[in-house]
Amino acid sequence: MTEHRHHVAEVLKRLRDFQLFLKAEKCSFHQPSVQFLGYHIDSSGIRMGEGKVDAIRNWPIPTTIKELQRFLGFSNFYRRLILNYSIIASPLTHLLRHKPKSLSWTPAATQAFESLKKSFTTSPLLVHPDPEKPLDLFSPTFLHLHCRTFTWLFNKHYITCILVSVPSDL
CATH class of the missing domain: 3.30.70.270 (Reverse transcriptase/Diguanylate cyclase domain)
Structure with missing residues (x-):
């Protein structure tokens, strides 16, 4: 939770730096779950x-x-x-x-x-990816791929890179 609070403080600082302001009555922080665009988002996914x-x-x-x-x-x-x-x-x-x-x-x-x-x-759930763990992808052709994801902020946009390694026995 300490890291989350640090991230929230950093976002608020950057908004202030660029003279962008939030309406306090429209904000809620440190919630265990949120409803957004028809989705329910919480720590499980x-x-x-x-x-x-x-x-x-x-x-x-x-x-x-x-x-x-x-x-x-x-x-x-x-x-x-x-x-x-x-x-x-x-x-x-x-x-x-x-x-x-x-x-x-x-x-x-x-x-x-x-x-x-x-x-x-039947309660489908998309789990949040863990950037610290390898990510396995299964393609429509049933090719098993080993992947790592890296995300960073570039020019006000998040960029995600997926590095894929194809098994050598193919």
């Missing part, structure tokens, strides 16, 4: 906000193209929480190919819709 989970849980099967587009747009925003999202959603996106005039719902679409709803409501 990032997950969908509970209100959004309820919205997905109660979402009726789309009956029109607009309703399907609305569902896919909503779910696409959270796609990074679902492993193989594009594969699961493909029967639904397939229904929108060639700009159809009406929705031709299929059993595969029902299965995909229910599978996405289940995936979103």
Whole structure:
């Protein structure tokens, strides 16, 4: 917590140095968790906000193209929480190919819709990376890669570099 307080103080100092000011009533510091852009963020990771989970849980099967587009747009925003999202959603996106005039719902679409709803409501969690530990990536071709990440502030933007080492037996 001491390091966190130091970081907060450093951010506030830099804001002041550049004559940027915060409204105290809009700020809250040292919170164990926050809600931000529909996500719940805490020390364990990032997950969908509970209100959004309820919205997905109660979402009726789309009956029109607009309703399907609305569902896919909503779910696409959270796609990074679902492993193989594009594969699961493909029967639904397939229904929108060639700009159809009406929705031709299929059993595969029902299965995909229910599978996405289940995936979103079983509490998916993105864990924060630990920069002190190696990071293993698995590519779509199932190639196992060993990685390290480095992040630094450059010209007011955070830059993340991922160094990848490919196993020599490939």
